[in-house]
Amino acid sequence: MPYFAGIDIGSRGAKGCIIEDGKIVSYFIGDTGPESVKTAWYTFEGTAKPVGLEVKDMTYVVATGYGRVLVPFANENISEISCHAKGAQYCLPSVRTILDMGGQDCKAINVNEKGVVTKFIMNDKCAGGTGRFLEVIASVLGLTIEQIGPVALTSTEKFPFNTVCAVFAKSEALTLLKKGTPKADILAGLHDAIATRCHNLLKRVNIEKDFTITGGISKNTGMVAKMKEKLGLEPVLMEPDPQIAGALGAAVFARERWLAKQGQPPQ
Amino acid sequence: MPAAGIDVGTLTTKAVVLDDGRVLGKCILRSAENAEAGALKALEEALAQAGLKIEDLKGIVVTGAGRKFITFTQKQKTLLSCLAKGANLLVPTVRTVFDVGGESSTVVRVNERGGVEDSIGHDRCASGTGVFLESMAKLMQMPLAEMAKASLLGEHRAEVTSMCAIFAEQEVISHVHRQPPTPKNDIIKGIHGSMAVRIVGLAKRIGIKPEAVLVGGVAQNVGFAREMEIETKIKLIVPPEPQLVAALGAARIALEEKV
Numbered sequence: 474m475p476y477f478a479g480i481d482i483g484s485r486g487a488k489g490c491i492i493e494d495g496k497i498v499s500y501f502i503g504d505t506g507p508e509s510v511k512t513a514w515y516t517f518e519g520t521a522k523p524v525g526l527e528v529k530d531m532t533y534v535v536a537t538g539y540g541r542v543l544v545p546f547a548n549e550n551i552s553e554i555s556c557h558a559k560g561a562q563y564c565l566p567s568v569r570t571i572l573d574m575g576g577q578d579c580k581a582i583n584v585n586e587k588g589v590v591t592k593f594i595m596n597d598k599c600a601g602g603t604g605r606f607l608e609v610i611a612s613v614l615g616l617t618i619e620q621i622g623p624v625a626l627t628s629t630e631k632f633p634f635n636t637v638c639a640v641f642a643k644s645e646a647l648t649l650l651k652k653g654t655p656k657a658d659i660l661a662g663l664h665d666a667i668a669t670r671c672h673n674l675l676k677r678v679n680i681e682k683d684f685t686i687t688g689g690i691s692k693n694t695g696m697v698a699k700m701k702e703k704l705g706l707e708p709v710l711m712e713p714d715p716q717i718a719g720a721l722g723a724a725v726f727a728r729e730r731w732l733a734k735q736g737q738p739p740q
Numbered sequence: 741m742p743a744a745g746i747d748v749g750t751l752t753t754k755a756v757v758l759d760d761g762r763v764l765g766k767c768i769l770r771s772a773e774n775a776e777a778g779a780l781k782a783l784e785e786a787l788a789q790a791g792l793k794i795e796d797l798k799g800i801v802v803t804g805a806g807r808k809f810i811t812f813t814q815k816q817k818t819l820l821s822c823l824a825k826g827a828n829l830l831v832p833t834v835r836t837v838f839d840v841g842g843e844s845s846t847v848v849r850v851n852e853r854g855g856v857e858d859s860i861g862h863d864r865c866a867s868g869t870g871v872f873l874e875s876m877a878k879l880m881q882m883p884l885a886e887m888a889k890a891s892l893l894g895e896h897r898a899e900v901t902s903m904c905a906i907f908a909e910q911e912v913i914s915h916v917h918r919q920p921p922t923p924k925n926d927i928i929k930g931i932h933g934s935m936a937v938r939i940v941g942l943a944k945r946i947g948i949k950p951e952a953v954l955v956g957g958v959a960q961n962v963g964f965a966r967e968m969e970i971e972t973k974i975k976l977i978v979p980p981e982p983q984l985v986a987a988l989g990a991a992r993i994a995l996e997e998k999v
Contacts (some may be wrong), residue, residue, distance in 0.1 A: 507917075577907065599865065600906035609906065640866035640905045641843065684933060 475532035477731065479723025480516055480547060481556065482540030485576025485604055486689055488522030490720035491531075498525040500717045505576075509543035517546065534701065535723040539577075551726050553719050554582060554593050560722030561685050562588040564711040569681040572671055572700065572708075573718070574690035576604040579673045583681070585709040588725075592678045601637030602670045604689050607700050608665055609639045613646050614656050616683065618693075621660050625695030628661030637670045668699035675704070683709050687718035741798040744786065745822065745990025746779050746813075748806030751842030751870065752957065754779070755782035755983050757790045757797070758991035761829065766984055767787030775809035803986055805844070805863070806983040817993055818846050819986055820856050821896035826989025827953050830979050838939060838955030838968065838976070840872040847943040858946045867903040868938035870958045875905050876931045877911055884961065887928050891963025894929025895896040897920045903938055928963065936967035943972070951965070953977045954987040 474494050481488040490500040501519035506512045513536070521527060528534075528546050536544035537556040546548065561571050562584045564581060571582040578597035585591050600606045604618075611618045632654055636642055646659050684706045690696050691710060701707055711718060742759035749771060757765040765786035772778030779802065788796060800813040803822040804890075811818070814859075819839075827837045828850060837848040839861075845868040846861030866872045877884045898915050902908040912931065917924035940948070952974055954965055959982035969976050979985060 598902075598907075599904045605906050636864050638865040638905075640871055641864075646869075 475731070476526060476530050477724045478517065478520065478531045478534045479556065479560075479720040479725070480513060480534065480536045480544050481553065481717070481719035481723055482509060482512055482516065482536065482538040482544065483553075483576055483719070484539050486716065487516040487540070488717050488720040488723045489516040490717050491520055491526065492721070492724045496719070497713065497721065499526075500714065502714065502716055503542065505672070506521070509540040510545060511632070512540060513544040514540060533727040534610065535727040535730065536582070537719050537723045548727070549730060551723060552726075554580060554595070554724065555590055556719045556722035557687055558582050558584040558590045558722065559588045559712055559725050560718035560720070561687055562586075563721060563725050564718070565683060565685055565709055567683045568685045568709065570675065570678065570684045571718075572675060572684070572686045573688045574602065574604070574671070574686060574696070575688040579671060579674060579726065580680045581601050581648045583678045588722075590637060594674055594677045596674060598694035599637070600639040602667050602674070606637070606639045606642070606667065607693070609643055610646060610660070613643050613648070614659065622664075622693035622695030624657050625660035625664045626698060628655070628657035630658055631661035631665055634662045634666040637666050642666075664695045664699045668696065668703050671700065672703040680704060680706070682706065685709050685715070687711065687715045689716050691715035741979055742790065742792060742796060743798040743991050743994035744783055744800045745987045745992070745994055746800065746802045746804075746810070747819075747822065747987040747990060748775050748779050748802060748810060749841055750805050750806040750844070752995055753778045753782045753804075753806070754784040754987040755779070756984055756987040756991045757786045757792060758884045758988065760994060762957060764792065764828065764987070766981070766987075768983060775806040776811060779806075779810050799997060801990040801994040801997075803990045815994065815997070816990065817990055819846065820859050822986040822989035822993065823848050823944045823955065824850040824856045824989065825854045825992045826985040826987070828956065829988060829992055830905065830976055830985070831953055833951045834953050836943070836952040837954065837985075838943065838954045838959075839956040840869065840939065840954070840964070841956040842979070845869055845939050845942070845956075847939070847946060849946055849949065860942050862942070865903075866905045868935050868942070872905045872908070872932070872935060873958065873964070875909065876912065879909055880928065888961040888963040891928045891932045892966060894923070894925035896926050896929070897933040897967075898926045898930030900930040900934040903934075929967070932961070932967040933966060933970070936971040940968070940971040948972055948974070950974050951977060953979065953985075955979065955982040957983045959983070984990050
C-alpha cells in the first residue's frame with residue numbers, strides 16, 4: 474500500500490507523520506533548528522527510519538507550518554491552519570472547534586464534518602497565549618516547561634494577573650517570588666490569564682462541541698484544566714499525541730491529493 | 741505660595757516644587773516598593789532644594805500609575821490632565837503630547853488652555869515602552885545611552901516588525917546571526933524605529949497636530965526621538981527634563997486650585 478507523509482515545521486517544534494491505509498504508521502516530534510532544510514530532513518528521518526522507510530517509499534508528501542516552503546522532498550505545501558483542522562477532525566470526527574496552542578502563535582479554528590476550515594482567527598502578534606510565554610515564565614520560576622502545568626494544578630489560591638504581556642508577567646512573577654508567593658499560585662494565576670485570553674479568541678469563532686486543543690501546550694495539564702473551566706466544555710484530546718495534528722493533517726492531505734491526481738474521489 | 745506635584749510612575753517617582761511658573765525644586769527617584777515612602781522622599785528632596793518645608797506648600801497633587809497608594813495628600817489627578825497641563829506650561833502652543841514611560845505609552849491631544857481634548861494609550865503590553873528598550877539593551881549588551889547614540893549612526897532601519905518584545909528579540913537575534921550580519925547600528929535604528937511605528941500608529945487614531953512634545957523617561961533617548969520625528973514627519977520638542985512633565989503639571993494644578 475502507498476505511504477503518505479506530512480511534515481509540519483513549526484516555529485519551535487518539527488513534527489512528522491506517515492500514514493498507510495489511513496492509519497498512522499509512525500510519527501516523530503523534534504525541535505526546529507536554525508536551518509529549515511536540515512530540520513526537514515531530520516524530521517523525515519526521525520519519522521521514517523524507525524519503521525524502515527525512506528523518502529523514495531513515499532507516494533506523496535505534504536509540508537506545512539512556518540517552514541513549509543523549505544522542505545525539499547515535499548510534493549506540495551498547505552497552510553498549517555488547514556492541516557491542523559484536517560488532522561484533528563480526522564482523528565476526532567466529532568470535533569468542530571479547535572484551539573491550537575503553538576510555540577509562537579495561538580489559533581481558534583472551526584471545522585466542518587469534512588475537515589474543512591469554516592472560520593478561524595489567530596494571534597501571532599503577542600507572545601501571550603503561546604509557548605514562548607510559558608517558556609519565559611518557566612525559566613523565571615526555575616522550572617521546566619513540562620513542570621509548570623502540574624505545579625499550577627497544586628495551587629490553593631491563584632494570584633490574579635491582569636496582563637498577558639510576557640515581559641510584564643515576568644517582572645511581576647519575579648517580584649511575587651521575592652515576596653514569597655508560592656510558585657503554584659503564581660502559575661495558577663498566569664495559566665488563568667492565558668486561558669481567559671484564549672477563551673476570548675475562541676469567542677470570535679463559534680464555540681461548538683466537540684472541542685479539542687492541539688499543539689505543544691495541549692500537553693500542559695494545568696492549561697487544559699483551565700480551558701475546561703473557562704469554556705465549561707471538556708476538551709477531547711487526540712491520540713496518540715495532540716502535537717502531531719498538523720503533520721497528520723498534512724499526511725491526510727497528501728493521500729487526498731494523490732487520489733485526486735489518480736482520478737479517484739477522496740474517501 | 742508654592743505648591744508641589746508628585747508623579748508616582750512604575751519605574752521612577754518624580755516630584756516638582758513650583759511657584760509662579762518657576763521650578764524651585766525637583767527630584768527623580770527609582771520607585772520604591774512602598775509607593776508612599778518613595779513619594780515622600782522625592783517630595784522632601786525637592787523641598788530641600790527649594791529651601792522649603794511641607795507646611796510652606798499651598799497644596800500637593802499626586803498623579804501617575806501609583807497615585808492610588810498615596811495617602812498623605814487627597815488631591816489626585818489623572819496622568820492625562822497632568823501631562824497636558826505640564827506640557828502647556830513649557831510649550832503654550834502644544835497640541836500633542838507623546839509620553840513614553842517605563843511601562844506605558846500615552847498620547848494626549850491638548851487644547852489651548854492645557855486641557856485634555858482626546859487621548860489614547862496602553863499599559864498592558866511592553867511594546868512601545870521603556871521596558872521594551874531595556875530588554876533590547878540587555879540583548880545587545882549595550883547601555884541604553886550608548887544604544888541611543890549608535891542609533892543615530894545607523895543608515896537604514898533593520899526590519900523589526902514584531903510589536904511584541906519577546907518576538908522582536910528573536911528578530912534581533914536573527915539579524916545578529918545573519919550572514920553577513922546586519923550592521924549593529926542598523927539593528928538599533930530598527931529597534932527604535934519599531935517603537936516609533938507602534939506609538940505613532942496609536943497616535944494616528946486620534947490625530948497628530950503640531951506643536952508636539954515628546955516627554956517621559958524614554959524621550960531622553962536621542963535615537964528614539966529621531967525615529968519619532970521620521971515617523972510623525974514633524975519636529976518634536978523634547979523639554980530639558982522630559983520625565984518631569986507630569987509632576988510639573990500636577991504642581992501647576994495644585995497651584996491653580998482654589999484652597
